[in-house]
Amino acid sequence: MLYDIRLNLHYDYETAVGGGRHLVRVLPANLGGGQRVVAASLSFAPTPGERSDFHDFFGSNVTSIAFREAHRTLDVRMSARVSVTRPEIGLDVSPDVVGLAREIATVRSLQPDSPHHFLAPTDFADLDPAITAYARESGAGSVAAIATGICNRIRRDFTYDGTATDVQTRASDAFALKRGVCQDFSHVMISGLRGLGIPAGYVSGFLRTIPPAGQERLEGADAMHAWVRVWCGREAGWQEFDPTNGMRASNDHITVGYGRDYGDVAPIVGVLKTAGGQAGAQAVDVVPVA
Numbered sequence: 029m030l031y032d033i034r035l036n037l038h039y040d041y042e043t044a045v046g047g048g049r050h051l052v053r054v055l056p057a058n059l060g061g062g063q064r065v066v067a068a069s070l071s072f073a074p075t076p077g078e079r080s081d082f083h084d085f086f087g088s089n090v091t092s093i094a095f096r097e098a099h100r101t102l103d104v105r106m107s108a109r110v111s112v113t114r115p116e117i118g119l120d121v122s123p124d125v126v127g128l129a130r131e132i133a134t135v136r137s138l139q140p141d142s143p144h145h146f147l148a149p150t151d152f153a154d155l156d157p158a159i160t161a162y163a164r165e166s167g168a169g170s171v172a173a174i175a176t177g178i179c180n181r182i183r184r185d186f187t188y189d190g191t192a193t194d195v196q197t198r199a200s201d202a203f204a205l206k207r208g209v210c211q212d213f214s215h216v217m218i219s220g221l222r223g224l225g226i227p228a229g230y231v232s233g234f235l236r237t238i239p240p241a242g243q244e245r246l247e248g249a250d251a252m253h254a255w256v257r258v259w260c261g262r263e264a265g266w267q268e269f270d271p272t273n274g275m276r277a278s279n280d281h282i283t284v285g286y287g288r289d290y291g292d293v294a295p296i297v298g299v300l301k302t303a304g305g306q307a308g309a310q311a312v313d314v315v316p317v318a
Contacts (some may be wrong), residue, residue, distance in 0.1 A: 029112050029279040029318040030066075032221070033234055037104040037296060037309070042304025043308045044098040050298030053232070053250075054106045055089035057283050062115065068108035074099050086140045088232075088285025088293055092255050117267070122171040122260035128226055131261050141266065143227035143259040145288060152211075152269055152289035153218040153230070154179065156200040163220030171226055175258045182213050183274025195290065210254040210272040210291070211290050217271045218258045218289065227259035229286055231268060232293035236280040236314040250312040252295060255281065283313065 035054055058065045063159060072079075076093035084090050106108020123131060132143050149155040192207035199219040204214035215232055221228035235253035255270040255277055268277035287293040300306075 029236075031110050031112065031234075031236065031282060032313075032315045032317055033106070034313040035104070035106040035107045035234075035310065035314075036229060036312075037102075037310055039102040039301075039306055039308045041100050041306050043077070043300055043302055044100050045095070045102075046301040047094075047096050048102075048298055048300040048302075049092070049094045049136065050296055051085075052091045052093065052104060052296050053088050053285050053293050054104065054295050055091070055284065056108050056110045056233070057087065057089065057285055059283060062113060063109045063157050063283055065111040066111060066215070068106070068110075070104070070106045073101075073103040073105070080284075083284075084292075086286045086292060088287070110282050112282055114277065114279050114281075117232040119275060120170050120172045121210055122169055122173075122264040123305065125174070125225055128171050128259075128261055130226075132227070140286075146229045146259065147222055147225070149219075149222065150289045151198070151291055153199050153215045153222065153228075154221060155223050155241045156203060157217045157223075159199060159203050159216060160223030162203070163217075163224055169259065171260045172264060172267060173222065174226065175217075175221065175228075175256075175260070175267070178217055179256070179269040179271045180274045182271040186213055186216075186271075187198070195294070210270075214254045214256050215289060217269070221256075222256060229257045230293060231233035231255045231257050231277070231281075231283055231286055231291045231296070232290075234282040234314050235270075236282075236316065245266060250314045251283075251310065252312060253281070257286065 039219035056065050079098045080092045161180050166181040187207045189207040192213050199215035202208040203216050218228040237250050255280035257266050257268045260267050285293040
């Protein structure tokens with residue numbers, strides 16, 4: 029699939045911001061054969077006084093910006109053309125949990141894709157005995173089968189509710205509510221898998237949405253999305269699951285970056301010199317290219 033993606037993040041500040049510094053992670057990742065960025069651009073209004081572009085530890089594109097002049101609004105605009113061709117999932121060659129533990133023990137690498145980075149609790153994906161028990165009840169057999177079982181069960185048991193949580197909600201809180209958004213469902217799945225000793229990480233990206241039959245696609249109706257990557261052993265490698273939709277990640281999932289949880293790949297984080305509050309809005313278009 030070939031997509032044109034447009035993103036606009038808009039912020040209104042209650043009082044003028046005297047200065048600010050931000051890290052922005054919204055550019056799609058160039059992942060080689062599976063995902064290729066044909067072209068991409070990222071712009072800001074007002075224009076920052078400083079800008080630098082780099083890759084973080086996990087390989088995500090990061091743009092660091094700083095403002096010294098006062099401003100009342102901020103716009104982040106990204107556009108990209110991306111080709112996505114995910115490989116077909118073949119036979120399940122992942123081990124069971126006991127076999128996986130043996131394989132993890134033989135991994136000596138601490139490179140970004142090492143499973144060791146994705147086993148410990150993190151700020152948003154805390155280890156909760158209730159979530160671990162839920163994960164244990166959700167699937168059995170191979171690691172891939174367990175991940176599939178948890179993914180599908182979250183889709184059945186949780187209600188999508190954009191007002192129930194916020195970006196600071198932890199997995200344990202979302203699990204108690206059984207409500208939330210893609211970020212929350214991903215954190216619950218990550219927490220459950222880690223509780224079983226299965227390395228799991230967070231994926232930030234975009235998801236193409238398809239309007240109901242007979243209805244026009246709405247401009248700006250798409251959104252940034254989150255899903256889960258699971259280390260299924262040496263042979264099977266990293267595989268990706270979308271608990272919000274109860275499915276494997278498909279050619280409609282466009283990756284921005286990987287991390288241990290949302291904190292590693294938040295679209296924008298930073299500090300402001302101001303005395304008031306702020307309000308933000310997000311608009312995303314993911315348009316297939318004929």
